[in-house]
Amino acid sequence: MRLQNLQAIRGIAALMVVLVHAVSIYGSGNLGAPAFIRSYLWMVGPAGVDVFFVISGFIISTVALGAANHASGTNASIACGFIVKRAARIYPAYWVALLFAFAAWPAVLASDIGWGQKPLWRLALLMERDNYLIIAAWTLVYEMYFYAVVAVLLLLSPPRLLTSLTVWGAASMIVAAMIAFAAPQWQGEIPLSPMIGEFLLGIFVGHLFRKGLGRYPIAGIAVGLIWFFVACEINVAYFNYTNPWFRLIGFGVGAAVVVYGVLVVERDHQWTFSAPWQRLGDASYSIYIWHQPIYAAAFAAVVYFGLDQVAPIWAFIAPFVLIVLCVGFLSFHLIERPAQSFINNALLPISTKVGFARVAVPAFALAAMLAIPAPKTFIEMPKPVERADAGVAKIINGDAHIFEATRVDIPKDATVIRFTVNSSEPGKLYAGYHIEGTLKQKWAEFQAGSGTAELEVQQPVDGSHIWLQIETPRPKNFTILGVQAFR
Numbered sequence: 001m002r003l004q005n006l007q008a009i010r011g012i013a014a015l016m017v018v019l020v021h022a023v024s025i026y027g028s029g030n031l032g033a034p035a036f037i038r039s040y041l042w043m044v045g046p047a048g049v050d051v052f053f054v055i056s057g058f059i060i061s062t063v064a065l066g067a068a069n070h071a072s073g074t075n076a077s078i079a080c081g082f083i084v085k086r087a088a089r090i091y092p093a094y095w096v097a098l099l100f101a102f103a104a105w106p107a108v109l110a111s112d113i114g115w116g117q118k119p120l121w122r123l124a125l126l127m128e129r130d131n132y133l134i135i136a137a138w139t140l141v142y143e144m145y146f147y148a149v150v151a152v153l154l155l156l157s158p159p160r161l162l163t164s165l166t167v168w169g170a171a172s173m174i175v176a177a178m179i180a181f182a183a184p185q186w187q188g189e190i191p192l193s194p195m196i197g198e199f200l201l202g203i204f205v206g207h208l209f210r211k212g213l214g215r216y217p218i219a220g221i222a223v224g225l226i227w228f229f230v231a232c233e234i235n236v237a238y239f240n241y242t243n244p245w246f247r248l249i250g251f252g253v254g255a256a257v258v259v260y261g262v263l264v265v266e267r268d269h270q271w272t273f274s275a276p277w278q279r280l281g282d283a284s285y286s287i288y289i290w291h292q293p294i295y296a297a298a299f300a301a302v303v304y305f306g307l308d309q310v311a312p313i314w315a316f317i318a319p320f321v322l323i324v325l326c327v328g329f330l331s332f333h334l335i336e337r338p339a340q341s342f343i344n345n346a347l348l349p350i351s352t353k354v355g356f357a358r359v360a361v362p363a364f365a366l367a368a369m370l371a372i373p374a375p376k377t378f379i380e381m382p383k384p385v386e387r388a389d390a391g392v393a394k395i396i397n398g399d400a401h402i403f404e405a406t407r408v409d410i411p412k413d414a415t416v417i418r419f420t421v422n423s424s425e426p427g428k429l430y431a432g433y434h435i436e437g438t439l440k441q442k443w444a445e446f447q448a449g450s451g452t453a454e455l456e457v458q459q460p461v462d463g464s465h466i467w468l469q470i471e472t473p474r475p476k477n478f479t480i481l482g483v484q485a486f487r
Helices: 004-022 035-070 075-104 120-124 135-156 158-182 196-210 217-238 244-269 275-282 284-304 313-351 354-369
Strands: 393-396 399-402 406-409 416-423 427-435 438-446 449-456 465-470 478-486
Touching: 004 035, 004 244, 004 275, 004 284, 004 313, 035 075, 035 135, 035 158, 035 196, 035 217, 035 244, 075 120, 075 135, 075 158, 075 284, 075 313, 135 158, 135 196, 135 284, 158 196, 196 244, 217 244, 275 284, 275 313, 284 313, 416 427, 416 438, 427 449, 438 449
Parallel strands: none
Antiparallel strands: 393 399, 399 478, 406 465, 416 449, 416 478, 427 438, 427 465
16 A cells, blocks of 8 residues: 555655755855755754654554565565565665765765775675765664564564564663663664654554544644644754754654654545655655765865856755755666565565575674664763963863864873864864874864764874864854763
């Protein structure tokens, strides 16, 4: 059964992310977009990811339950068939986009060249969240973890899948809550993240929908939208997308109510989004996975050919978005859909073979689990100190108001420095330090409001200190509220 409104919501979620990244292309200075446009897009756009996770929970649970209830064969073959279909959906378009980004790097940069460069094979298998070639692929690592959980539960007992998912979900949320209090530095790790709860919300929506429940869907959509946009306002003021619990409660719950409402109005009242929105949803995955490499390439081309000297840089925002949409639709029709058909036809018959299935399911689950890094170990961080001979730093009660450069002492074994900042506008934090007399430089971007910026540091650092400054154009107001170090 094709749910047309669900496709349309996927398209809208993809467009939210695409638009916000159009004004945050690496090295573009936000494409000169007016501040009020950047602020609004950053208020709403990144929450498209949360909408994706809710929709994924709905779709995957519905598909997996359908396979569990109607498919014939062994548990292993059912689980393997599920894996083959998910892999056919995710990998082909992603691999082509990844190869494009890899071939163009470093001439075309989607992120700071100093960002940790991971092995290509680990990026290809979605075993790294910090993807320097396609930054948005971090969400796919969450998806693969969810797929692995579903596959393992199918392998154990397909008829009890819904019960198993409920138990897993409850256990995940209990552990995440405990981690939030006992070891908050771990709550960014995938199995412990509250954002797993957004998949659970999608599973719950699917359960209600299959039961035929659904009164007052229009009112539900209205309440869900109000909840969602109020959460956007609160998030910008206090969290800036750094609190996963708030993302779950604010964006996840709001998205779940809206998704349920649009599903019910389609089922019970035959109201659907228009065809263009549905087509946008069809190509949403390709659009999402291609948009950052295409933005980076388009911006590099504009600079290379000197077009930024011909027209104001903000004039390229609409053409860049249009190019991304065109590439996304081409990818969907020429890569994603044909590859899905080919892989399903070639591998689904093999997946019924018990020996293949028994190997494939654990291998897939293991690959997904290997994407889970060891949590960073927190190190007590000394406060920044003022250097009299620097003459350009101002320290007030331990808070650094950076004008030109500020020295920060760091532990000798620290490899990641996390700054909690508050800024009136988006910007970039620069760190310079020396290793055996050789200058090393790193950059970390931050958004308007309260949030964090992380810098990876090589060791041993000469003198165990780094120098910070704000890249121009500088925000009117910027404060470092806290500094943490991790090994």
